[in-house]
Amino acid sequence: MDNQERFRDSIGTLDEEGKRKWVYPKKPSGVFYEYRKYVSYALLIFLFTAPFIKINGNQFLLFNVLERKFNIFGFPFWPQDFYLFVIAMVIGVVFIALFTVAFGRIFCGWICPQTIFLEMVFRRIEYAIEGDRGKQIRLDKAPWTKDKILKKGTKWTIFAIISFLIANIFLAYLISSDELIKYITNGPTSHLGTFIPLLVFTAVFYFVFAWFREQVCIIACPYGRLQGVLLDQKSIVVAYDHKRGEREEGRQKFKKNQDRAAQGIGDCIACSQCVQVCPTGIDIRNGTQLECVNCTACIDACDSIMESVNLPKGLIRYASEENIEKKSKFEFTPRLKGYTAVLTILTGLLIGLLLIRSDIEAKVLRLPGQTYEMKDNGNISNVFTYKLLNKTNVEMDSIHFKLNSFNGEIKMVKKEYFSIEKGGIAKGTFFIETDPAALKDDKNKIEIEVYSKDRLIDRTTTNFMGPRTFR
Ligand code: SF4
Ligand code: SF4
Helix, strand or coil: CCHHHHHHHCCCCECCCCCECCCCCCCCCCHHHHHHHHHHHHHHHHHHHHHHCEECCEECEEEECCCCEEEECCEEECHHHHHHHHHHHHHHHHHHHHHHHHHCCHHHHHCCHHHHHHHHHHHHHHHHHHCCHHHHHHHHHCCCCHHHHHHHHHHHHHHHHHHHHHHHHHHHHHHCHHHHHHHHHHCHHHHHHHHHHHHHHHHHHHHHHHHHCCHHHHHHCHHHHCHHHHCCCCCCEEEECHHHHHCCCCCCCCCCCCCCCCCCCCCCCCCCHHHHCCCCCCCHHHCCCCCCCCCCHHHHHHHHHHHHCCCCCCCEEEECHHHHHHCCCCCCCHHHHHHHHHHHHHHHHHHHHHHHCCCEEEEEEECCCCCCEECCCCCEEEEEEEEEEECCCCCEEEEEEEEECCCEEEEECCCCCEEECCCCEEEEEEEEEECHHHCCCCEEEEEEEEEECCEEEEEEEEEEECCHHHC
């Protein structure tokens, strides 16, 4: 194997004996880091507030797997809506694939909760308590003095508190924020069955953010492992411009008043700042690697070096392999067009299904084994059963049925107007009576409308049976 490709034989966080190499990334700073901070703060606010936002009484986001209740953007989804959930998931997967083909792992660097919590919450606390890279290395090597115990103890305690907080928020997404607040008010001992899993989640988050860290992205994350399949020469990734960085004479240390381009010396001054800031412990100058989460820290580090030595910025930048090789621009490839077409169709389908989805799911069926009955007044009667599911989180009252474009009368067995509690089901029986003259056939398709007060909430169809002589 080519010597230059040797780095691909092992991951950047393992030493030659296969032991974990602890990564001490230098604290990043620069334009991208600033933007990432704003995006992260916005996403963190969203993550922590979404379970407490309600739309029409529905939690904005809820994933109650045990009770099979799901709310997405305030829309409640029931097991009956499972097909919508599947379509939403398919759209999500296609979207991520499409996005990755075009823009590489931008999601990992800017949006992924693992990166946001690790880089923008836990790591920043670590920098505040233990200092930057050099200080952290020295502290870890130092004996257990009072100062070290204090620093490590403070850091681990804060990490544990934040992990507990994240576990609580996680729980609010699973069991609803109302339940969570109720559990907190009642005290943990009243709900040990929930409190113990909460502590387990806390321990998992603590383990991930205090110790496992970048290994999640490198070893555990399936999306990270898919990069090799999804990325191509045209995908935009955080890339080192090796053409400009190396030229004919390769990398050399910076010397004042030297015309590097004229002498064929690359613009990379071999300062290794890009390596020192990397939270996954790699050298981006080796090319795109599975460990790279596109966090942009190396772009900021290199830009600041380029600025200080008066060379153009962008030696490390967002670019595709093809951009760098041919100095060409981003292109909308046929593969990308295909993904976009599929994504547009699926999104349209989902929006359409959401729009036609009603608050009530109504089913009206003729009573099995029954055909029709001739009444004394000459009318014909059929008996039907109904089942209504209230998919909303509010009680629906004054529910009643109307016939649409059919000359007949609905006679309820019980109440004409009734209500259905939130998430509840109403079942019952009614008769429809009509003058035989209204029938066109022995089997007549009829439409029944369901109203809550004056509001039409669903429509359903069924058949009205009559004697064959009416053909
Ligand atoms: S930061 Fe830039 S100049 Fe320094 S080693 Fe990395 S690529 Fe070269
Ligand atoms: S190589 Fe650069 S973008 Fe990739 S993880 Fe390291 S610092 Fe972040």
